[in-house]
Amino acid sequence: TEELHLSGPLQDMTFSVQEGTIGFQYLYQFIIEPPADSLRLSGETDGIFEIGPKRGILYFNKTLDRETKAVYKLQVYAVDAKGQKVKGPYVITINVQDINDNQPQFDQPKYFGVVRPLPSRAGKPFMYVHATDLDDPTTPNAQLSYSIFQHFPNPYHEMLFEINNKTGGIATSPQGARWLDPQKQDHFTLVVTVKDLAGMTGNAFANNADVEITVKENLWKAPPPVHIRENNPGPYPIIITQVQWNDPDAKYELLPKERLPRFPFMINKNGTIYVTEPLDREEKDFYTFYATAKDEQGEILDKPLEIQIVVEDVNDNPPVCQKALTIFEVQENENVGSVIGTLEASDMDEQGTLNSRLQFRIVDQNPKIPVDKLFIVQQEAGTFQLRSSSLNKHIVSNYTLKVEVTDAGFKTECDVQINVIDINDQIPIFEKSDYGNVTIPEDTPIGNVIQEIQATDVDEPFTGSSQIIYQIEEGDPGNFFFIETDPKTNRGFIKIQKALDFENSPVYDLMIKATNPEPLVSGVQYQSNSTTYFRVIVTDVNEPPVFSQLTYITAVYEDTPVNTLVMKAKAYDPEGDEIRYTLKNNNRKWLRIDEISGDIYTASHLDREQERAYRVEVTAIQTSKESQSSTAIFILHIRDVNDNAPRLAKNYSLFFCHPLSGREHAQIEATDDDEHDPEFTFSIGGDENIKRNWGIFRINGTHVDLYPKSSDLEAKMHNITLKIKDKGEPPLERNLNLQVNICRCTDARTCFIELVYNKQSPSVGMAVGILLAVAITIGGILGAVFFHLNRKKKKERKEADQNAKSPPEVIPLTS
The missing domain is CATH 2.60.40.60 (Cadherins)
Known part of the structure; x- marks a missing residue:
């Protein structure tokens, strides 16, 4: 056999074997140590795993399949020559590693x-x-x-x-x-x-x-508009239409398009839509709402369908007279066929239909003298005309008519009164042909009455024949005056309509005419006695200077040089006096004004970061003795230039806990006082050692993360140069010194600062000793007092005395 490179003593072990590995394969050799003589294997061997009892070699003899079994649990133990267990058992875990050997x-x-x-x-x-x-x-x-x-x-x-x-x-x-x-x-x-x-x-x-x-066909479609007759007696609810989602499990809901006092529609679980009560077209003739379909989770399945309901009219409203009594006037010499007036009536049913078609008929005239049926009414229009020329105000001054107004199903009676009025055969006559002169200052307020005039007309009072209208015929092309008339007395009041100006027009010669709103009868004309004259003399008043405009606005860049002309303020004096100019509220002294010309110049350096819109008052003063003045506003908008280098958004106190883990970082934010959108470039400056130990990671245009590149940095205060550069024209850069403390930390993740004690000052031990001595003294005094107060509580007194002599807990303070 080959020499095994993996061997060791008996112990719990885990092996990973790739499935499909062809057996015979060695896994491990366990070293047999006396008194052990051999090894034995048990557990889930499944006839696959074996161990050489004398050499201690663990091996498998068949190909493994993870899908058959993924983990095998074995036990190995050692026995002596007599077969007695001397060591173990130890757990051996065999994990079968997967290979891609299965088709999905x-x-x-x-x-x-x-x-x-x-x-x-x-x-x-x-x-x-x-x-x-x-x-x-x-x-x-x-x-x-x-x-x-x-x-x-x-x-x-x-x-x-x-x-x-x-x-x-x-x-x-x-x-x-x-x-x-x-x-x-x-x-x-x-x-x-x-x-x-x-x-x-x-x-x-x-x-x-x-x-x-x-x-299949899409079922989710809006139905055609539904027509419903108003005032349907029911019974309700009544099916009017239906919507259907493509799947049967949808849940339906109706959503009004507008806020209504009541919503008379509903939908059931099958998508059938009902009207729940009678509709009134005169209340609302058209409804629009939406039907939605939702799934079981309440999510809308598709866009809502629009449902349109048209309420059809029925004739359920009678005609209505617009006035309780309609009054017309007719002159006694009116021609036959002349139009007297039109009776106004309405019907709330749908316009343009027979339900709202109105017809008029006179059913009674009172009195019937000199003859009946003096008037006729046009059947469709309700317009009254004179049928006979028999009117005579001295015999009958007014007639009362009953007029029947009908639609297709209802009828209503309206009352009409026709007043016979005197003919306009008299002209207005002024009480004076000339009202002379009136002198007023040019600053007389608008609306003031400057003269009262009076004309009279002997026609019938309070009619169009006797009512007087006054008109200024000549002398006022600029319409500086107007005349109001008292309808009860026909007295006229001449008033100022626009501000007067002595320099523009010092005198007005007015010709005033009096007329009637009712035309004069044929053969009668207005005469000279219906005209009067009136002179208005305007006196001069010293007026303040007038600026060409009330507000002057301009804009300059904040680096505009001193003594640059920025605005020309111009005023004139109505009386022609000389004018001098001054500035008020020039708090920053950024501007000056030429007192003669009104030219405004920059007087010092502008700074947009201090004030973006500089507002001052320009005053024009007369040089005359009365010395009146006027004021205009000057607003100088200051445009930005890139004159501020970037800076940190706040003061940072940075520290990292020692030893470093390699994941430390601190977010740094920069800002810029200039107007442009902040977009900065960050870099680490200083010597190579700083650049080697510290790095930055860009988050966005204003934020970076500062982090240590090495986890071996020394626990001390580190000074880091951070360069920040903006993107202005021209760009500006600032070098900032960041102090980062790498320190030992407490459990609360704050720097731990060791206290250094002065030899002449009491130490913590000395302080504790002093505290103990004071505590013992107080405890003794208290014990004596308790002893004399209550002999029966001796045990409690001893415990109290003992507790009083116990040293207090001393907690070390760190920061």
Whole structure:
């Protein structure tokens, strides 16, 4: 036999043997030590494992198969020459290692599935195939991968189906979800392949299975709009439509599209939709809601279907008069056939149908003098016309009519009153032909009354014939004035409508005309006495300067040189006085202004990081004695330049526990006061020793991890140079010194700092001694007091005294 290289004393041992290894194979040689004379083997030998009793060689004599048995448990013990056990038994474990010697097998010879084409279901499995492999499931030998080898037929030369390579789930591909049509092809056969070794190598074992797929029509479709007549007497609920998912186990739910005070619809487990109560078209004539289908886990299977409900009208609403009493006016000299007015009535039933068609009829006139049926009404329009020229206000001043308004099933009576009014044969006449002059300052507030005027009309009061309208005919092209009229007295009030300006127009000569809203009768015209005149004299008021704009805004870069012109503020004085300019709230002294021209310049260095929008007030002051002033706002937006080097976002106190494990790291964050998005470049600086011992790992543009490259670094404070560079124009860089303490740590993972004691200062031992002496003294005093107070508690007193003399626990403090 060959010399064994693996040998040793008797002990528990574990061996791994690859299955398929051809026996006869040696495993190990156990050394036999006196008084042992030989070795013996027991346990799950299965006629495969043996041991040479004299030489101690453990071997197997047959080929192993992991799928038959994966682990063997044996016992070895030593006996002396008399056969007495002197050592052991020791446990020997034989693990049979797997090799890829099994072909995967599908659990069915053929699979059958049904699919309904839905674009939204692309990629979602509708069936599964499953295969198993007898090899070790913890190794790649049993890791299976599924694929579709081909399918028949293939009308589009693209795969209409796809399979999840891990789960075996078969789904429609995006193309298949669009193109599958049972009318064109309702049956497909897929050849599905399964491979072990995760399908990653060419020597993997494979197997195939056929999958028969039937394509059926998609049942999940929105039904056509449903028409429901309002006020259906029932009984309820009433079936109105139905939806159906492609599988029978779906759960259905209705979702309103809008918030409603009540939702009169429901759906049962079969997808049948009901209306649960009578509908009212006048309340709501159209409903839209959604039907959803969910699986057993409550997940929505596909997009909801829109359900539309149209509520059909029935004639269930009578006509309604818009007013309790409709009043018309007609002049006594009105021509026959003239339109007097239209009666307004409505019907809540559906417009454009016979249910809402209204017809009008006069059923009574009161009084019936001088004749009955003085008026007619157009049957469809409700418009009243004069039938006779027999009106006379002095005989009858008003008529009352009963008007019947009908639709297809209802009738309503409306009341109409027709007032006979006097004809407009008199013109308004002013009390004065000229109201003279009125003097007002140019700053008189808008809305102030500057003059009252009065004209009279002797036509019937409170009618369109006597009502007066005042109009400024001439002298006010800019519309600076307007006139309000008191409807009870016909008195006019001239008011200021826009701010006056002496410099623009110091005098207004107004011509005012009085008219009626009702046209004058034929042959009568307005005369000169319906016109009056009025002069407005505007006096000058010293006004403050006026800026060309209320707010001035501009933007400059923060590195703009001092004395750069940034804005021209311009104001003028209405009276022509000279103006001087000053700046207010110029707190940072960044700007100055030329007091004569109003030009604004930079006065010192700008800094966007201190203030992004610098706001000051520009004041324009008259140089005259009254010295009025005005103020405008100037906002200077300061644009950023790259003038700030990167810096650390906070102060870091870094330490790592000694000894290092090799997994230490600390996150460092940098920031930049400039405006651009932070994006930094980090690097380790300093000498080669620092670069050799420390490294950084980039997390993102602002964060890095600092880590020691070696686990043998000395426990001390390490100074590390960290370079941070931004990406501005031009880029700026900063060198930072990071201190990292490598230290011994406490159990709480904080640095352990040893206390160094001064020889002149009391040590911990001395402190403990002092504490013990004080405790003993106090205990003695307490014991004496207790002894005198209660002799009967001697035992308790001794225990208390003993406890008082016990030394206190001293806990070492570390940080």
